[in-house]
Amino acid sequence: MSARTLSRLAALALVAASPAFTADFSEGSTAKSWNLYAEAPAFFEAKVVDITCEITGDCVDNCGDGSRQIGLLRAKDGELVFPNKNAQSGFQGAAIDLLPFCGKSVEVDGLLIEDEDIQGAKNIFLVQKIRETGSTDWTKANTWNTDWAAKHPDAKGKGPWFRRDPRVNAHIAETGYFGLGLEKDAALIKELFE
Structure with a gap:
């Protein structure tokens, strides 16, 4: 070799x-x-x-x-x-x-x-x-979902947890769904879905 x-x-x-x-x-x-x-x-x-x-x-x-x-x-x-x-x-x-x-x-x-x-x-x-x-x-x-539900008893309802999570909803209310601000968010939603 x-x-x-x-x-x-x-x-x-x-x-x-x-x-x-x-x-x-x-x-x-x-x-x-x-x-x-x-x-x-x-x-x-x-x-x-x-x-x-x-x-x-x-x-x-x-x-x-x-x-x-x-x-x-x-x-x-x-x-x-x-x-x-x-x-x-x-x-x-x-x-x-x-x-x-x-x-x-x-x-x-x-x-x-x-x-x-x-x-x-x-x-x-x-x-x-x-x-x-x-x-x-x-x-x-x-145990994640059970733990989340215990921490957020007021967020009961149907659908996935993140649609009802107070932290997620507060963030969306502040920055919009895309994180670009409410004004740009509204314009994008109008352009994409209307």
């Missing part, structure tokens, strides 16, 4: 040995598919952390009590995983479901999205179930 061929084989061996290349978290996963591009079932152990604290050192008690994005520091490779969706059909996030486990070691089951061809598509996690390490009891990651 030539030196060039040996060099290429050595480079391929290094790539194949890298954690990103060999990491397969599908074993033990019972996650349900969302049919999203680049999704793969994933089951792993991690510590629930405050992402801001983990990255910048700006730490607060109890992962910010829900005011900060929650992350998963994966035990196998030390990677920070971003759980940006829970098991519900909307993309409301997973912070509410993970907050009770702040600072604890957990096992999570869900879908991992990674695609090196898409900028930023690395360690995106859609958590479906959580349990404290050592426990046999799973907690379903589906």
Whole structure:
């Protein structure tokens, strides 16, 4: 073999040995598919952390009590995983479901999205179930709507939550649906729908 061929084989061996290349978290996963591009079932152990604290050192008690994005520091490779969706059909996030486990070691089951061809598509996690390490009891990651309804009892009604959310409606009343101001909003609505 030539030196060039040996060099290429050595480079391929290094790539194949890298954690990103060999990491397969599908074993033990019972996650349900969302049919999203680049999704793969994933089951792993991690510590629930405050992402801001983990990255910048700006730490607060109890992962910010829900005011900060929650992350998963994966035990196998030390990677920070971003759980940006829970098991519900909307993309409301997973912070509410993970907050009770702040600072604890957990096992999570869900879908991992990674695609090196898409900028930023690395360690995106859609958590479906959580349990404290050592426990046999799973907690379903589906509490967002229940939590929202408890916080906004006056926003009862039909239709999706965001049509009734006081924060969303206040923002629309101030900036319009397009965020361009009420005057431009009215002109665009007239142009598009009349």
